[in-house]
Amino acid sequence: MSATTALTGRPVAAYDEDVVRLFVIATMFWGIIAFTAGVYIAFQLAFPALNLGLEYTTFGRLRPLHTSAAIFAFGGNALLGTSFYVVQRTCRAPLFGGWALSRFVFWGYQFFIVMAALGYVLGVSQGREYAEPEWYVDLWLTLVWVAYLVVFLGTVLKRREPHIYVANWFYLAFIITIAVLHIANNLAMPVSLVGTKSYSAASGVQDALLQWWYGHNAVG
Secondary structure (H helix, E strand, O other): OOEEOOOOOOEEOOOOHHHHHHHHHHHHHHHHHHHHHHHHHHHHHHOHHHHOOOHHHOHHHHHHHHHHHHHHHHHHHHHHHHHHHHHHHHHOOOOOOHHHHHHHHHHHHHHHHHHHHHHHHHOOOOOOOOOOOOHHHHHHHHHHHHHHHHHHHHHHHOOOOOOOOHHHHHHHHHHHHHHHHHHHHOOEEEOOOOOOOEEEOOOHHHHHHHHHHHHHHHHO
């Protein structure tokens, strides 16, 4: 379906609104999960019996679930969804890659969140704050992030609007920055290709510096 703008008379592309709606729904859903987990672990500090005597529901397991859900599930879905909304309108073009690639980004990102959350509860963790997911989860997120970059950059390159709005430069900077942080901080050697455990490529002070270079930028 096509339409024309009142100002230019030029045709407006059929935007992919559905994937944006999916990200909005996911943002609200994971926001509720994140804040509920935060309230629960806050009560655990006052009422330790809420640990329920189970390893899966201890403060140490649920705290990273809360922080990662707030940062990556709630915040991440909000950023991906708004970037897809903004880039289509400021470029006057539908998302590059069509329905399939944008849905892969959405469902792939949700799968990353679920894998990470299960790892926290089950104790499968690198023990690195804000970067707890193990190597196989990191690899999956890298694949999804590359697909996200392809969709976003491809949309900018095939734009019908001559000007590149500053919002798109900021979104592109965010995508590239997160990619650099994620890859550099999560370089690791798996103990086994069929196991979950890995060891960081860096060690000692260098490992700590790398981790908090990542940590503060990821939160920021």
